[in-house]
Amino acid sequence: MKLxxxxxxxxxxxxxxxxxxxxxxxxxxxxxxKFAEGEIVSIVGESGSGKTTLAKMIMGLLKETDGELYxxxxxxxxxxxxxxxxxxxxxxxxxxxxxSSFNEFYKVESLLKNCFKLRGLKLSKQEMEDRMREACxxxxxxxxELRKKHPFELSGGQMQRVxxxxxxxxxxxxxxxxxxxxxxxxxxxATILDMLMKxxxxxxxxxxxxxxxxxxxxxxxxxxxxxxxxNIVERGTAETVIAHPTHPYTKQLxxxxxxxxxxxxxx
Amino acid sequence: xxxxxxxxxxxxxxxxxxxKIVAVDGVSFxxxxxxxxxxxxxxxxxxxxxxxxxxxxxxxPLCYDSGSIIINGQDITQLDKETxxxxxxxxxxxxxxxAAMNALNPTCRIKNFIFDIMKEHHPQMSKEEVYHLAxxxxxxxxxxxRVLEAYPNxxxxxxxxxxxxxxSxxxxxxxxxxxxxxxxxxxxxQKVVMRMLKxxxxxxxxxxxxxxxxxxxxxxxxxxxxxxxxxxQGVEFGTxxxxxxxxxxxxxxxxxxxIVVPEVGQKAQKLSSIPGAPPNLKYKIDGCRFAxxxxxxxxxxxxxFIDIKYxxxxxxxxxxxxxVVDEVGA
Numbered sequence: 001m002k003l004x005x006x007x008x009x010x011x012x013x014x015x016x017x018x019x020x021x022x023x024x025x026x027x028x029x030x031x032x033x034k035f036a037e038g039e040i041v042s043i044v045g046e047s048g049s050g051k052t053t054l055a056k057m058i059m060g061l062l063k064e065t066d067g068e069l070y071x072x073x074x075x076x077x078x079x080x081x082x083x084x085x086x087x088x089x090x091x092x093x094x095x096x097x098x099x100s101s102f103n104e105f106y107k108v109e110s111l112l113k114n115c116f117k118l119r120g121l122k123l124s125k126q127e128m129e130d131r132m133r134e135a136c137x138x139x140x141x142x143x144x145e146l147r148k149k150h151p152f153e154l155s156g157g158q159m160q161r162v163x164x165x166x167x168x169x170x171x172x173x174x175x176x177x178x179x180x181x182x183x184x185x186x187x188x189x190a191t192i193l194d195m196l197m198k199x200x201x202x203x204x205x206x207x208x209x210x211x212x213x214x215x216x217x218x219x220x221x222x223x224x225x226x227x228x229x230x231n232i233v234e235r236g237t238a239e240t241v242i243a244h245p246t247h248p249y250t251k252q253l254x255x256x257x258x259x260x261x262x263x264x265x266x267x
Numbered sequence: 268x269x270x271x272x273x274x275x276x277x278x279x280x281x282x283x284x285x286x287k288i289v290a291v292d293g294v295s296f297x298x299x300x301x302x303x304x305x306x307x308x309x310x311x312x313x314x315x316x317x318x319x320x321x322x323x324x325x326x327x328p329l330c331y332d333s334g335s336i337i338i339n340g341q342d343i344t345q346l347d348k349e350t351x352x353x354x355x356x357x358x359x360x361x362x363x364x365x366a367a368m369n370a371l372n373p374t375c376r377i378k379n380f381i382f383d384i385m386k387e388h389h390p391q392m393s394k395e396e397v398y399h400l401a402x403x404x405x406x407x408x409x410x411x412x413r414v415l416e417a418y419p420n421x422x423x424x425x426x427x428x429x430x431x432x433x434x435s436x437x438x439x440x441x442x443x444x445x446x447x448x449x450x451x452x453x454x455x456x457q458k459v460v461m462r463m464l465k466x467x468x469x470x471x472x473x474x475x476x477x478x479x480x481x482x483x484x485x486x487x488x489x490x491x492x493x494x495x496x497x498x499x500q501g502v503e504f505g506t507x508x509x510x511x512x513x514x515x516x517x518x519x520x521x522x523x524x525x526i527v528v529p530e531v532g533q534k535a536q537k538l539s540s541i542p543g544a545p546p547n548l549k550y551k552i553d554g555c556r557f558a559x560x561x562x563x564x565x566x567x568x569x570x571x572f573i574d575i576k577y578x579x580x581x582x583x584x585x586x587x588x589x590x591v592v593d594e595v596g597a
Contacts, residue, residue: 046453047424140542155544156310185310185481190525190538212453214529219538242529256454258484259528260511266461266488267469 005036007073008206009058009174014067016053016230027053029230031067035174038204040197042217042238044253045227051210054227055178058208059093060084089118092172096179098159102151108162109147115169135165139195157188164195174206175199181216193220214257218242226250270475271298271321271360271442276334278320281327288548290316292499293334298442298475303468305490305507306479307522311545313499314479315365318446321477322362323351338441357388361440361473365447368427371419378415380434388438401437407470408433408463425456429463436472443473447480461489483526487511495519498545498556501575504582516583518557555586563587 016028027050035041043051056062057069060078069076071087078084095101102111112132116123123131136143139161151159160180167175177196181189197220199205211217217224217238224241226234226249234247245251258264274295280288290313298304308314316329323343325331335342338359343351356362364370371380378401385397392400402412410429419427428448436443445464449457467473478489486493486507493510495503495518503516514520524539543560546552554569555561561568568586575582 046455186483187309187481187522187525187541189527191540193527194538194540213527214454215527215533218529219527219533238534239531243531253454254529256458257529258482258488259530260484260487260526261530264458264488266458266465 005039007034008037008071009033009035010070010073011058012068012070014054014057014069015065016050016057016062017065027230028057028064031230031232033225033232035206035208037173037206038200039223040200040207040209040221041223041225042209042211042221043225043227044211044214044217046212046253049227050230051227052178055093055176055208055210058174059091059176060087085118089120089170090172091174091176092167092170093176093178094160094163094167094180097183098156098163099152099183101163102159104151106151107147108149108151108154111151111162112166112169115166119170131169132165135168138168138198139165140191141165156184157191160184160188160192161195164192164199167199171203172205174208176208176210178210179212180209182211182213189216196220214242214253226253268300269297270300270302270339272335272337273297273321274335274337276317276320276336277332278316278325279330279332280316281330286549289332290499290548291320292548294496294499294501295334296494296501296504298477300474301468302492303476303478303490305486305493306477306496307481307483307486307493308496309481309522309545312496313548314481314496315446316499317496318362318444318477318479321444322356322360324356324362353388357384357435357438357440359440360442360444361435361438362444363432363435363446363448366451367431367448368424368451370431371427373419375418376415377417377419377430377434381415381437384434384437404437404472405433407472408466423456425452425459428452428456428460432460432463432467436467439472441474442477443467443475444477445479448478449485450480450482457485461485465489483511483523484528495522498552499548500556500584502557502584509581515578515581516557516585517561517563517587519583555584 011031011033014028014031018025018027031054043054045051053062057064078087113128116128133143141158141161181192196207200207209217209220221238224236224238225232226247228249234241234250241250245254276291276294277289278291280290282288294317306314306317319329321336323336331344336344343355378398381401382394382397385392401415405412405414410433414422414430422430449460452460468476480486490507493505493507494501495510495516497518503510503514503519510519511523514523521539521541527533527538541560546556554571555573558564558568573584573586575584
């Protein structure tokens with residue numbers, strides 16, 4: 001018998017319109033998706049294609065104009081604070097700009113301690129410390145060096161890794177990674193990608209990876225969605241989309257990425 | 268013809284605690300006419316500081332220490348600040364800053380930036396002449412004329428970036444220093460900007476270019492030569508083909524294996540990540556700067572000054588014999 005993957009998050013006809021009337025911008029149009037447990041799905045598109053809007057709706061930071069979202073086969077409701085809190089302990093995000101995703105007044109130690117609060121765990125001091133240390137080892141950081149530091153004392157790559165350490169402590173079911181590597185350089189990028197894949201392996205986490213770089217999407221993900229002007233124009237496994245693109249936009253995206261073994265037409 | 272020659276350039280940042288952070292420490296290279304030199308390296312290795320130093324813009328906290336920057340036979344470090352600004356900047360060497368698209372004043376029309384530059388450098392030209400010149404140049408570079416009348420907020424990110432490039436090369440500088448001109452743009456816009464940079468070279472608006480980025484596949488397509496920087500020093504020089512496919516310095520080898528491209532078979536490859544962090548440039552470093560992170564470190568790497576080694580036309584800063592590093596690359 002074929003193993004049926006468990007669907008964790010499902011969206012039906014999701015729409016988002018910014019503004020209203022004639023001036024309204026239809027950012028996301030009739031998008032359907034199903035994310036199964038433990039898979040990495042990439043959403044690829046150029047700036048303004050609606051990928052971040054979609055991510056924010058999945059996170060529950062924006063309300064969808066139209067459509068239904070099902071989390072664990074139940075219609076998602078985020079009306080009460082307790083509901084939102086419960087949802088966010090299971091759905092977490094890493095944002096594009098590590099420099100603005102931290103509270104500047106908190107030290108790294110208190111940032112990480114807050115994760116236990118979100119999960120509602122009551123731990124002794126020693127246990128907390130052990131777990132935080134474990135999380136820092138997971139992301140190749142030295143906890144004793146960092147604990148008394150403020151976020152602005154860290155480099156971009158370090159901040160992004162602290163962010164992943166948070167994820168490691170919270171153990172969410174779904175992680176939305178919105179361009180987590182676009183602000184950091186090529187060398188630390190490999191580290192971040194490997195950590196995301198390790199997270200998936202250890203926690204069976206679903207990762208929604210948003211990027212404009214098809215190369216990264218191909219490297220990390222199982223499935224790839226291509227978005228253009230708010231529509232998902234192509235979807236499929238990473239191999240098929242890269243090797244046999246069908247939609248003209250996908251072909252264009254692939255040709256726009258500079259490659260090593262193929263000519264790149266820049267005149 | 269040698270257009271630019273940089274010799275043992277050393278510049279540092281002065282912090283408010285009177286510390287010296289030597290961000291560019293003894294960098295030397297030559298740039299021939301018609302050549303594109305790529306500079307690669309991770310964040311904090313001194314790429315952008317090198318770019319700022321090259322145009323001779325030593326504004327606090329950046330200070331000049333020693334070495335020379337010779338453009339067309341003239342050492343610009345010896346000139347005083349005012350002469351440098353009037354005669355060198357924009358005319359001989361132009362610079363596109365990293366956040367070029369945020370460099371435009373939002374309350375000015377694009378044409379006013381050009382009037383402003385020309386008023387300073389060619390006061391005899393009338394406004395009509397300047398406008399005509401700007402129009403011709405924008406047409407040459409496939410930019411819409413209406414951009415001249417627009418305000419910066421009416422333009423998209425890629426458009427702003429291209430506008431800044433067009434403005435900074437309006438006086439036909441010999442050398443263009445582009446500091447990460449595409450790192451904030453998405454892949455499709457990136458290609459448009461790269462096309463424009465290439466056409467600048469083709470139409471001989473600029474004679475040579477220095478292109479700074481950490482995106483190696485990009486460098487491969489635009490640069491003729493590549494210099495890899497680590498902790499303020501150049502660690503490897505060579506043609507782009509050599510540096511990307513046959514790197515010699517252990518750091519360059521690691522850097523090249525971190526390339527991600529959408530090519531079939533990439534998924535099976537393991538990306539490498541270098542453990543540890545680059546050294547703090549506040550302190551004097553003894554021995555090879557990459558030694559603490561190097562897989563092939565030997566006892567002799569840890570002391571003394573490591574000089575550049577010349578080996579079959581390749582230059583790199585490493586003590587290990589070539590065979591060892593070759594095996595890593597294979």
